[in-house]
Amino acid sequence: MTPELTKNRRAFRRDLAVVKKLWPGQINGIQRESLKAFYREYEFSARAGDLQLLEGRWYVTHSGLVRLSRRNGCSSIQAHPVPRFCDAQAHRWVFKATVYKSPGSRGFVGHGDADPSNTSALVRGAEMRVAETRAVNRALRKAYGIGLCSVEELEYLVSPPERIRGRGIDSSHSNGNGSGQPRLRDKLCLLIRKYELDPSLVKRYAADFCGTETLRDASRDLVEAFISTLAEEAAKDRAALICKLNSYNQLEEVKP
Numbered sequence: 604m605t606p607e608l609t610k611n612r613r614a615f616r617r618d619l620a621v622v623k624k625l626w627p628g629q630i631n632g633i634q635r636e637s638l639k640a641f642y643r644e645y646e647f648s649a650r651a652g653d654l655q656l657l658e659g660r661w662y663v664t665h666s667g668l669v670r671l672s673r674r675n676g677c678s679s680i681q682a683h684p685v686p687r688f689c690d691a692q693a694h695r696w697v698f699k700a701t702v703y704k705s706p707g708s709r710g711f712v713g714h715g716d717a718d719p720s721n722t723s724a725l726v727r728g729a730e731m732r733v734a735e736t737r738a739v740n741r742a743l744r745k746a747y748g749i750g751l752c753s754v755e756e757l758e759y760l761v762s763p764p765e766r767i768r769g770r771g772i773d774s775s776h777s778n779g780n781g782s783g784q785p786r787l788r789d790k791l792c793l794l795i796r797k798y799e800l801d802p803s804l805v806k807r808y809a810a811d812f813c814g815t816e817t818l819r820d821a822s823r824d825l826v827e828a829f830i831s832t833l834a835e836e837a838a839k840d841r842a843a844l845i846c847k848l849n850s851y852n853q854l855e856e857v858k859p
Contacts, residue, residue: 617650618649625792629659641661647663655792663751663753672743
């Protein structure tokens with residue numbers, strides 16, 4: 604066995620160990636083999652935030668696609684709105700992105716759209732950025748032959764679940780997905796990764812927000828409200844949110 608192969612196997616084992624902690628009890632043989640294939644073919648690492656496990660399926664993230672393009676020496680990525688399909692008053696945006704893998708190469712094109720009808724309150728006011736990210740993701744997936752859908756393209760993560768499933772939310776369930784809804788833990792993890800927040804401080808903030816000793820003790824409605832608040836604060840002023848989170852660390856330090 605070559606040193607390089609040994610190194611890769613060790614790296615994958617470390618990645619798998621982290622994955623099992625992030626999604627306890629959710630990793631079966633098929634998911635493990637899929638993760639191994641993604642690591643071997645694209646060097647995707649769930650530990651680095653390149654992949655997310657949602658409802659038993661792997662999805663690639665925007666950061667994972669960008670890192671893949673950099674590893675492969677991507678020449679440039681261009682993105683711009685398509686004016687005839689955009690309406691700023693209605694917060695409706697359509698973007699076209701083109702990925703050039705090398706100078707002078709033929710570009711790979713992807714389109715992305717976003718408006719209040721396919722985004723949730725979590726990203727209200729940021730429809731333009733959502734559309735751009737979706738377009739870039741699609742272009743990158745085409746350029747590098749990625750069959751996985753990206754997290755940012757998923758409708759249920761940016762649209763109210765009841766609109767997609769045609770029924771209201773049953774708040775009697777716990778924080779999990781017993782009613783077939785997206786797991787709140789997954790949505791919270793996405794926010795933490797997107798804005799590079801400290802998970803332990805976010806948990807302390809969440810418990811304080813919900814008025815419970817731990818986040819696990821909070822009702823689903825409270826957790827949903829916290830996630831919405833966290834997303835709004837992070838999008839509006841990440842620096843202020845970081846300061847707020849750090850205050851929980853200071854409180855912990857001064858405890859007798």
